[in-house]
Amino acid sequence: MAHLTRPEFVHVHEWNPGDLIVWDNRCLVHAATWFEAAVYDRLMWRTTVHGNPGAAYAGEQKSWIPRAEAAIAST
Numbered sequence: 001m002a003h004l005t006r007p008e009f010v011h012v013h014e015w016n017p018g019d020l021i022v023w024d025n026r027c028l029v030h031a032a033t034w035f036e037a038a039v040y041d042r043l044m045w046r047t048t049v050h051g052n053p054g055a056a057y058a059g060e061q062k063s064w065i066p067r068a069e070a071a072i073a074s075t
Helices: 068-073
Strands: none
Touching: none
């Protein structure tokens, strides 16, 4: 965590009307901050992308499908 939270790796967003933030939970440590819920609306949508991203990952096992070895080990 000490490395991940170094200033050069931290983004603190100053919100403006109409802003949209998108992040990849596989590659990001997210920490929501306090906000005045009685004053401001917070709208959040979740999107899940299916498949591996392009030729660089061709042939890789899909991360959401348990590997046979893991399934055998858990029995």
